[in-house]
Amino acid sequence: MRPLLLKGHERSLTQVKYNREGDLIFTVAKDKEASIWYSFNGERVGTFNGHGGTIWSIDVDQETLLAVTGSADFSAKLWKVETGENVFTFKLNTPVRRVEFSGKNDRLLCVTDEVMGFKGTISIFKLNYNDIYTQDSTPLVSIETRENFKKVSVAAWTYNDKYIIAGHQDGVISKYDATTGEFIDSAHVHEGLVTDLQFSKDRTYFITSSKDKTSHIVDVDTLEVLKTFETDAPLNSAAITPVKEFVVLGGGQEARDVTTSSMAQGKFEARFYHKVFGDEVGRVKGHFGPLNYIAVHPKGTSYASGGEDGYVRVHEFEKSYFDFKYDVEITAEATKNSSLNDDDDQ
Amino acid sequence: ADAMEADAVLRELILARRALLEEWTQYRAKVEQNKELYGIQDEVVKKEDFEIIE
Numbered sequence: 001m002r003p004l005l006l007k008g009h010e011r012s013l014t015q016v017k018y019n020r021e022g023d024l025i026f027t028v029a030k031d032k033e034a035s036i037w038y039s040f041n042g043e044r045v046g047t048f049n050g051h052g053g054t055i056w057s058i059d060v061d062q063e064t065l066l067a068v069t070g071s072a073d074f075s076a077k078l079w080k081v082e083t084g085e086n087v088f089t090f091k092l093n094t095p096v097r098r099v100e101f102s103g104k105n106d107r108l109l110c111v112t113d114e115v116m117g118f119k120g121t122i123s124i125f126k127l128n129y130n131d132i133y134t135q136d137s138t139p140l141v142s143i144e145t146r147e148n149f150k151k152v153s154v155a156a157w158t159y160n161d162k163y164i165i166a167g168h169q170d171g172v173i174s175k176y177d178a179t180t181g182e183f184i185d186s187a188h189v190h191e192g193l194v195t196d197l198q199f200s201k202d203r204t205y206f207i208t209s210s211k212d213k214t215s216h217i218v219d220v221d222t223l224e225v226l227k228t229f230e231t232d233a234p235l236n237s238a239a240i241t242p243v244k245e246f247v248v249l250g251g252g253q254e255a256r257d258v259t260t261s262s263m264a265q266g267k268f269e270a271r272f273y274h275k276v277f278g279d280e281v282g283r284v285k286g287h288f289g290p291l292n293y294i295a296v297h298p299k300g301t302s303y304a305s306g307g308e309d310g311y312v313r314v315h316e317f318e319k320s321y322f323d324f325k326y327d328v329e330i331t332a333e334a335t336k337n338s339s340l341n342d343d344d345d346q
Numbered sequence: 347a348d349a350m351e352a353d354a355v356l357r358e359l360i361l362a363r364r365a366l367l368e369e370w371t372q373y374r375a376k377v378e379q380n381k382e383l384y385g386i387q388d389e390v391v392k393k394e395d396f397e398i399i400e
Contacts (some may be wrong), residue, residue, distance in 0.1 A: 159387030276366050276367055
């Protein structure tokens with residue numbers, strides 16, 4: 001792998017995203033500025049300026065027309081990607097922890113913190129693409145954290161924008177109807193804060209990461225844990241790779257728990273696990289602090305990690321990565337191909 | 347005896363992996379069958395779609 005080092009943020013990275021084509025990388029950090037970079041050479045294309053606090057989250061729509069950022073300044077801002085213009089600001093009651101466009105680009109999800117007497121809420125706003133400067137600031141649906149639930153840390157849309165899956169502070173995963181906001185189901189899958197939740201390409205299953213040092217693959221329909229990956233460090237992010245059956249996990253010990261003499265102690269590596277077999281297949285070093293977010297290129301050709309050290313590292317996968325297969329995978333593929341050939345012959 | 351034991355361990359491992367792969371393939375096949383129900387658009391990414399660094 002040949003890494004690109006994206007230097008531009010003054011403080012810790014909070015989220016990293018590729019656009020749908022994978023040619024751009026969007027990053028946010030605690031330094032109040034969002035950045036856009038070319039993924040193939042790491043050159044910074046531009047920045048979004050306007051937030052007054054840490055930016056916790058960023059997302060870009062399916063057409064790379066609009067981007068959205070969620071900040072500790074109690075707002076979510078819509079940006080025109082081409083010009084970097086702030087076209088609209090959604091004002092919320094508390095810091096915004098997560099933002100995400102729906103798959104159909106017609107709605108926006110904002111997760112807000114549970115502070116100052118306000119309940120943690122998932123607010124869903126309708127998006128107006130006919131006039132991007134005029135948006136309805138009243139949410140279509142507000143999903144308040146339920147009575148016996150801890151606050152929501154992350155949330156995302158499922159397949160067909162049908163449900164919203166939320167991860168909670170105490171390790172619970174909950175599911176809601178995205179149209180009505182009605183609570184559907186929940187499962188206690190982690191023993192600590194759910195730090196990230198990222199979907200498979202078809203959005204029928206997702207991967208979670210947690211401070212409890214584990215990661216799970218969970219089915220959207222049943223909330224059944226399909227796979228578990230155990231590590232020796234608190235996890236901040238987890239992503240599923242397309243093309244290859246891998247998952248990438250990132251995290252590391254908090255800075256206060258690591259001595260300055262040994263970086264290895266911090267476990268600041270991206271860890272690759274086989275999605276089906278659960279075995280660890282590789283580690284990538286590089287960051288000088290915990291990995292706060294991991295994003296995988298939509299075509300599975302590279303991954304980007306944002307670190308507590310203020311850097312984004314982009315690693316392009318080489319041939320050996322794509323060639324790697326277990327014997328049972330090779331046998332299964334050969335069997336499948338031979339039965340397909342037999343069908344063709346008949 | 348050690349070699350036989352090692353062979354047995356390896357065999358167990360292969361069988362376990364085969365079972366896991368089969369289980370996962372069946373799970374994905376079920377989703378694939380209900381693709382229209384899920385409203386999933388075909389977004390399968392193939393290795394052939396992009397250039398790999400040698």
